């Protein structure tokens with residue numbers, strides 16, 4: 001019996017050591033793949049953005065036959081949709097920052113890859129997304145046919161301005177009629193610090209994105225915490241439950 005208790009204790013200690021590591025690895029695995037397909041974003045929070053705070057309810061809207069009150073809502077019943085705003089999502093998995101943008105079909109809208117500002121606790125690092133070689137992504141580029149283009153993420157500011165970001169990838173999908181074009185990208189958080197040494201990548205509270213060409217406000221990030229402490233706390237709960245179960249089993253045998 002003493003040997004069994006010792007054996008179980010050793011097993012639990014091993015679990016205690018291994019589980020936090022496994023959890024930390026699991027939390028770093030992401031559901032997002034940069035491949036030009038966007039169904040991997042479907043379960044994540046999103047928001048509707050535009051260059052100015054346009055309303056989603058329009059009084060006296062002429063629908064072709066009469067004046068109505070026009071209300072723009074999305075498939076989840078939330079205010080706004082692609083008719084009048086861009087759809088955006090920001091995600092962080094503990095190592096990479098991910099961004100998805102789908103451009104509104106509002107006339108005059110187009111993908112803009114310049115001046116992508118990321119804020120970590122209000123400290124900024126800025127990037128630009130380009131075709132290979134550094135050419136702008138924008139609505140005036142009619143040379144590019146509808147397709148998925150794997151494009152480049154470049155540093156915008158600092159001594160490394162316009163250098164391609166190591167570890168970053170991006171896909172730009174140009175759709176027929178140049179409407180609702182989409183972009184997804186990932187940038188390693190370590191690249192933020194490379195550009196702005198004031199940014200703390202080990203511990204922070206808020207991660208935000210802002211592009212003055214596409215939006216009037218910042219959006220905040222979703223995703224798991226960077227802190228392995230959460231993983232450890234989570235595993236402490238698991239180990240506690242295992243200990244309790246084993247104690248009950250032992251008592252059952254002793255009875």
Ligand SMILES: [Ca+2]
Pocket residue numbers: 032033034035036037038039040184
């Ligand atoms: Ca994808």
